Amino acid sequence: MDINDNIESPLNVKISFNKLLKQYETLALSTDPFLASKANGVLDVAKQYPELRDGFSRVSSIKEREKEIAFILQDTFSPLLTHNEIKTASAPFNDVIFNASERFKNIIKTAGDGFQLQMKNMPHDDIYVGACTIILGFCHGFNINFKRPFYYEIPDVNGIMRYYKILYNADFCEITPGENAPKITQADYDELLDNFDNIALWKEKFPPNSYTFKGFVISNIFDVTDDQSISNIKSSLISKDKRKQNSFVEGFQDIFSSLFGIKDLKVGFSIYNKEEDVFERIYGSGMHSYLLGKKTTKQCTNALCKWSYDKLLKEYKHFSVSDVDKMFELSQGKAPHIASLHEQGVKSAIFAPIANDKGLMGIIEIVSTKKQVLNSVNANKLEDVLPYIVSAAERNIEEEANLIEAIIQKECTSIHPSVHWRFVKEAKNFIKSEMLGEQAAFKKIAFENIYPLYGQIDIKGSSEARNEATKQDLALQLSAAKTIFEYAVKIEPLPIYDQFIFQIDEFLLALNVHFQVDSEQQISTFFKNDIDSALKHLYVIDELKPHLDLYFETLDDKLGMLYNHRKQYDNTVTLINKDMASLLDKKQKDAQRMYPHYFERFKTDGVEHNMYIGESITKEDSFNPIYLYNLRLWQLQVMCEMENDFYQKQHKFPVALDVASMVLVFSQPLTISFRMDEKQFDVDGTYNARYEIVKKRVDKAFIKGTSERVTQKGKISIVYSQKQDELEYLRYIKFLQAKHYVDTDEEIVELEDLQSVTGLKAIRVSILYHRSEKDKAFYTYNDLMKEIKA
Structure with missing residues (x-):
């Protein structure tokens, strides 16, 4: 060879x-x-x-x-x-x-x-x-x-x-x-x-x-094992997102094993939360803390004895426990960190503070199942690697703070992807100005010549429905209290009980005759200030205890009031909003793929949405009016689908409610700008403000010469002011009729003048429904209600 x-x-x-x-x-x-x-x-x-x-x-x-x-x-x-x-x-x-x-x-x-x-x-x-x-x-x-x-x-x-x-x-x-x-x-x-x-x-x-x-x-x-181990530790700490990987902890322990020359060595970490003076577990695959054991957090004073607490948290010095079993006997199991190590089968250990000039950030815990292999002599090997661990901890703290801030931004003050590029551009300019020593200012972010689209699916009669639920809850609670006082006055004939019965009757009469906005507050105050203490006093009467227990069990723990019908109503509104918003968000992904545009939605008593489309948002020389027309047609289709989805699920909701849909058409392009104080976009200029006024008031508008609202259950209302808008949307309706989204009963109505706004009209047409996703038959709202009740 x-x-x-x-x-x-x-x-x-x-x-x-x-x-x-x-x-x-x-x-x-x-x-x-x-x-x-x-x-x-x-x-x-x-x-x-x-x-x-x-x-x-x-x-x-x-x-x-x-x-x-x-x-x-x-x-x-x-x-x-x-x-x-x-x-x-x-x-x-x-x-x-x-x-x-x-x-x-x-x-x-x-x-x-x-x-x-x-x-x-x-x-x-x-x-x-x-x-x-x-x-x-x-x-x-x-x-x-x-x-x-x-x-x-x-x-x-x-x-x-x-x-x-x-x-x-x-x-x-x-x-x-x-x-x-x-x-x-x-x-x-x-x-x-x-x-x-x-x-x-x-x-x-x-x-x-x-x-x-x-x-x-x-x-x-x-x-060069020591040098290479230190280098490997640096590499492991530098690598991003390592602690999410299953192999990270095992690899890290192998590196420390090479550094210390100990086969079974294990490494643990604890984060120090200065505000609460507690140790916390690091979240990550395989991460463990030998100070905390099975717990996720522990008060520092409960995790360490006074000597070890001072050593780590005040002097920022490491210490070792060469024989855990011996120390457990000497301390009679009263030293918390020794007890924790003993319980986990650890025989020797080193604890070292991860600290900088700002204070303690955490603890690194090196442990072995063999006694004396970790001791005060080889503990000094940590001096060579601690600076890198400290640097990694500082970076992780900064990255976690940035991540928390990013999550808050995403979940609470999100910037829509379609306009994110503009915020990035201004942020870069801001950083550039700061680096050059200039007066840095985040410039106004505005988009000109864009077309707005607005739509809402509103819960019909939501105020009346909530008032009715409130009346029922209050009436039931008043009646229950009245019954208890009627029992009480027979056992203990005090005039004050008759007074309470009289006041309760007055409130019950008021609920039935003229329920007002402040009625709920008045009755709640009556119970809080007068009734509650009186009822608790009645516990001295043994015969009343079962009635009193039953009464207080029906009350909501937080409100201290009966919250049954109102809870059902609130839960219904929450479920309706969640389902409709979820469907709208899902459909929006398809719309964004057609052509990028700004989108935002809000949950109120129903779901509202704003969309803005135009050249200045897309940043590309690609906008064509065809994309606006497409988005308008898409909006009508999706709102019909959302109503269908709602009525297919209506029977699952605690309270039977109806919804009504409306679209506002505004043909003139406008300008929107980001309001830094409100963290949202709004229209710019006096003329453009007219759009916002209409948007906020039009759903309550009446048809001219009548007391009928423009929005109506079972129909979609398209509000506009220009003739070309009318012709455009009639074409869409004709197409949707062919696709069996809407019925053939379209009508054009004039609306009463709003403040500073005149000449509004609306096209109204009935939506066609299916009883379920598999049902191929088409129903009007009235037909659907008959089918459901049949």
Whole structure:
């Protein structure tokens, strides 16, 4: 077997000691008789075996000349240092080692039978290019700095990974070009400098086996486990989102195991919450805290004894517990951190503060199931890595603060994606101004010449429905209290009970005759100030206790009032809003794909939505009125679908309510700007404000000459003021009639004048419904109600 087999390289490698022997030839001429004698002895051996100078590549030759090679290399591999130095002699970029120090042999032996020595961080193509760069320097005078640190990873007797750095000595190498080696010019060199990853080009300039290598390399190897462990810790801490990965904690523990030389070592963390003086668990895959155990938070004073509390939180110094069981006995289990470690089977531990000049940020906990392996001596190894852990903690705290702020922005004051680009642009300008030392100001964000669309699906008669629910709750509570006082006056005839009965009757009469806005407040105050204390007093009467218990059990804990019908109403409104908003949001994703536009919605007694579309929002020269017309038609379709969805689910709601839909058409483009104080967009200018006035009042408008509201259950109302709008929407209605979204009973009505707004009209048309998603029949609202009740 040849050492060049299965290795693609521009070098045809021959192991040779020619350059080394030439140095011995010089030493043989020395005036020092000892040096000359030793050199002649080496040369005499070499003369007997010419292949040692000429070179050989067969692996069997290495075995055959093992003793001679060892003798020739005796000066470079001193027997006196063989158990201390980690050293090998080998072919370059090759795992064939023909001489090694005893310490290296022991390291490989300890690694186990199945271990294969392999250089880390050296991809196959990089080896080829590395050999080419050596040729450029040796043969062509082009020196390229391709030096990189190379490592071996070798497990020790305990299975802990140790890291060894390799430094090459190439003093005894000779490289000569072969007959097929292309000539390398300055132009070739320039081209290669810009094409490191183009392996085909390197092979073109340096074909495989086109150069002959004669000699050997000496590898001086150093144990850099501590340095590499620290580097690995830095890399792990720098990597983003690592703590979400399952492998992070295991990898981190392996790194600390290498640093401390302890196989079963585990690492835990606790966050310090200064505001509440508590330790908190870090959330992440596999994250654990040995201070907290199974708890998610713990008061610092309950997690540590006074001495350890002062050490970590006041002095910012680490401490160790070398024998947990012994300390548990000495403290009689009263030291909280010792008790926690003992309960989790920990035998030795180190606690170290993660702190900066602003104070404590957290605790790193290093533990082992073996006693005394962690102690006050090796605890000092943490001093080398704590600065990086502190930096990572500072960065994580900042990132978490930014994440919290981002979530708040998203969930509470979200910026719609369609306009987000403009906020990013202004934020960059703001940062740029600050960096240049200028007066930074966040400029006004406005979008001009955009078209508005507004729609709402309102719960019909919501005020009346809530008033009715309120009346029922109040009447039931008043009647229940009256019954108790009627019992009480028979047992304990006090005039005050008659007074309460009289007042209750007055309130009941008022509820039935003329319920007013402040009636609920008046009755609530009556119960709070007068009735509640009186009823609690009646607990002294044993016969009344069952009635009183039943009464108080029916009251809401927070309100202290009967909250039954009102709760059903409120729950119904919440469910209606949630379902309609969810459907609208889902449909909006399709609309955005058609053409980007601004969208926002609000939950009130129903769901309202605003949309704005135009060139200035999209930032692209692509807007065409066709996209506006498309969005208007899409809006009508979706509102019909939302009504259908509502009535298909109406039977599931606690209270049977109806809804009414309306669309407001505004043909003139307007300007909207972001109000920083209100964190929302609003229209700009006096003329544009007319749109907002109409939007807020039109759903309450009456049809001219009648007392009928423009919005009506079972119909969609399209409010407009321009003739071209009327013609446009009649075309949409005709299309929707063909698609069975709406009926054929469209009508045009005039509206009563609103404040500062005249000339409004509305197209009203009945929506067609399905009883369920699978039902293919079409129903008007009245037909649907008959079907449902049938």
